[in-house]
Each structure stands twice: as C-alpha cells, then as structure tokens.
Amino acid sequence: MTVRDLDGWTIAFDLDGTLVDSAPDLIGTLNHLLNAHGHPPVPLSAARHLVGHGARALLRHGFAEAGAVWDEVADPGLFDRFIAHYLGRIADDSRPFEGVVETLDALAGRGAVLCVATNKRSDLAEALIEALDLGRHFAAVAGADRVSARKPAAAHVVEAVRMAGGDPARAVMVGDASTDTGSARAAGVPCVVCGFGYNDLPLHQLGGDVVIDSFLDLIAAVERLSARTLLREPAI
C-alpha cells in the first residue's frame, strides 16, 4: 500500500466564511426579519464580519447594526423565525468558495481525513453541506450543539477531530474568524486563516499561523504546518 504524505492527519474546517460564502443567505434572513420589524436592512458588506458566533449572536448584533434592539425576553420567537426562514433558503445564494471542492478532493487523496467544526447548529450545517453536495468530503460535522464547548473553546476543535477518528496532535484547523484561531490556539492545533472570509479582526490580530488569500493556496499551507509540527516533536 502506498503511504501518502497526509496519512494520519485530520483537517478541521470552519463552515461559514471558510468553506462556504453563506453570508448572502444569513444576512438576507437577518434583513427579512429587520424588515418585518420595520427596521432598515444592513448592507452585506457591513454585516459579513458578524457571521461566525452562531445565529443568536448574528441576530443580536445585526439588530444593533441597524440601530434596533432584539429584546429576547420580549420576543423569544424571533430566533425560531430566523431558523425557519434561513432553512427555507439555506443555499439560494450560498456557494462554496472558489477551489473548495478540488482542494478537499486533493487533501483526501493525500490521506487527510476532513471534518467540520462550526458554531452553526449541526442541523443547519448539515442542511447547507448537503444542499451544496459537500457531504461526501467529511467524516464528521461538529456543530456547536455536538461539542462540550463551542469555539473559541479548545474543546470544539479537539472533539471535532476525535469525532472524525483523528488525533488532535496531528491536526490543522482552517478558519476565518477569532473563534477559529482562539479554539485552535487553545487546543495547540496550528491554524490557517482564510483572508477571503468573514474576518472579525484585522488579519494580523487574528493569531493564525498562515493566512491564505485563496482556497487554492491551502494545500501548501497544510504542508508547511504539518511539517512544522513533525519537526517540533522530539525524535524517539
């Protein structure tokens, strides 16, 4: 059997802003609800950075961005209306970023096992992944509800890798936001930052190990980080 250079490695991917440009449908859903409440819409460009902390945070901060307030106690149903509307249009305008499918195939071809670690609810993450026909790539999908603590906690990336049958000491995280770099750093897992995603901090402040401007640059970044991890390990 041939030995492949990424055999034994697990790559954990964030979903929104990393694998999929999902902001059009997420912000579209936010704007649908703002409109229903008589508030102005928020422009996509000004709201992309709000994606990454889950739907509840998007609603809270999205309403604030529009100069409005979501009082969750007074209107607890708003969250359910968000989920229902979003599910109905989950991939109307959302698409994988350029190069995603061929890069995932190439990583798997070199032996890596792939999984998803997202702050989305798992049912929404799986619906989006299935709608875009990406399901075959992943050994596990770890939404916020399937882990003991969500990103930026270390547990999210660690448990996602284990769900995929992998070892966190042989893993790389790929993400776009401080939740991803925070989780990876806390877990001692090297992190690739997607500069084309929904960065919530300036890139140099995100604390990743490598920044890529295109998904097509991911393989070279993974090669670098996996080699660096192996070099750091003491020889037996």
Ligand SMILES: O=C(O)COP(=O)(O)O
């Ligand atoms: O905020 C969300 O919906 C989830 O975002 P993530 O996939 O970037 O973790």
Ligand SMILES: [Mg+2]
């Ligand atoms: Mg993200």
